[in-house]
Amino acid sequence: MIRSLHSVSIALAIIALAACSKGGNDAAAATGKAGPGGGRAASVTLAQGDIGRAVRMAIDETVGITGDLQPIETVDVKARLEGNLQSVLVREGDRVARGQLIAAFESTQQASQRKSAEAEQVAARGDLKTAQWNYDQSRELFKAGAIPEHDLRVSEQAVATAQARLAAAEAQVRATSESESDTRVFAPTSGIVAKRMIEPGERVSRGTSMFTVVRTDVLELQAAVPARQSND
CATH class of the missing domain: 2.40.50.100 (RNA polymerase II/Efflux pump adaptor protein, barrel-sandwich hybrid domain)
Structure with missing residues (x-):
């Protein structure tokens, strides 16, 4: 009888130890730590944005320099x-x-010179118009035999002289106008x-x-x- 009670006591002790071991492992699993008999490692939860894909690419080499901007x-x-x-x-x-x-710049002198040149240009145009009219009349008279050839040549020369005078006047107008323009910078x-x-x-x-x-x-x-x- 005493031997039977001893066997029952040993069996109860084994059951108690097994229950304690299971409880320790369950607690370790709940806290993420290894229990006395060993358990699972700690786990980490990652969001989708925390994960990236490794890509092979070239790295550019740069050179730092200093200088002056001109x-x-x-x-x-x-x-x-x-x-x-x-x-x-x-x-x-x-x-x-x-x-x-x-x-x-002061431009009084340049303006006066330009006005004088413009007046000369107007006069030269008038003289050319008169000389051209005289030549046209002389040519008609020469054709009619009313005047000698010498008179025709004189009127023709007057036209050439008037043309040269007008050309000089126009050149003077351009020169004085440029001079007056140069007074403004x-x-x-x-x-x-x-x-x-x-x-x-x-x-x-x-x-x-x-x-x-x-x-x-x-x-x-x-x-x-x-x-x-x-x-x-």
């Missing part, structure tokens, strides 16, 4: 005549547009006035530098590249 165009504005400056309309640092008036390009070398009231000689205008819409980089990279 304007692509620099224009030196020079006086095209000698005279006194009436006005200077821009300062250094001002932005100008191509064709903008930036300075003006315009920006040769759009950009920034980098330098202004003249002041209002100053007398300026032909060819004197008045302004320096630089284009800033396009710049170029001047920099030194390492020798080992220059052949790449």
Whole structure:
């Protein structure tokens, strides 16, 4: 009887140990940690955005350099005549547009010369018209035998003289008009006035530098590249 009770006690102890071992493994599984008898490793949940696909691609090699940005165009504005400056309309640092008036000379003399040339042109046209009419009349009279050939040649020469006078007058009008136009100084390009070398009231000689205008819409980089990279 005593032996039977001892066997029952041993069986109950084995059952209790098995229950404890199962409970430990279940707890370990619930917490993600290994139990005393070993269990599953910890798990991590990833979102779809956390996953990417590896792609083979080339990596570009770049070279760091430093340098100066320079304007692509620099224009030196020079006086095209000698005279006194009436006005200077821009300062250094001002932005100008191509064709903008930036300075003006006294133009009284040039305007007077242009008007005189235009008056001479009008007179020369009148003389040519008269000479041509006289020649036409002389030619008809010569055909009719009313005048000698000498008179016809004289009227013909008068036409040639009047034509030469008109041509000279027209050339003078062009010259004086250009001279008057040169009294107004315009920006040769759009950009920034980098330098202004003249002041209002100053007398300026032909060819004197008045302004320096630089284009800033396009710049170029001047920099030194390492020798080992220059052949790449």
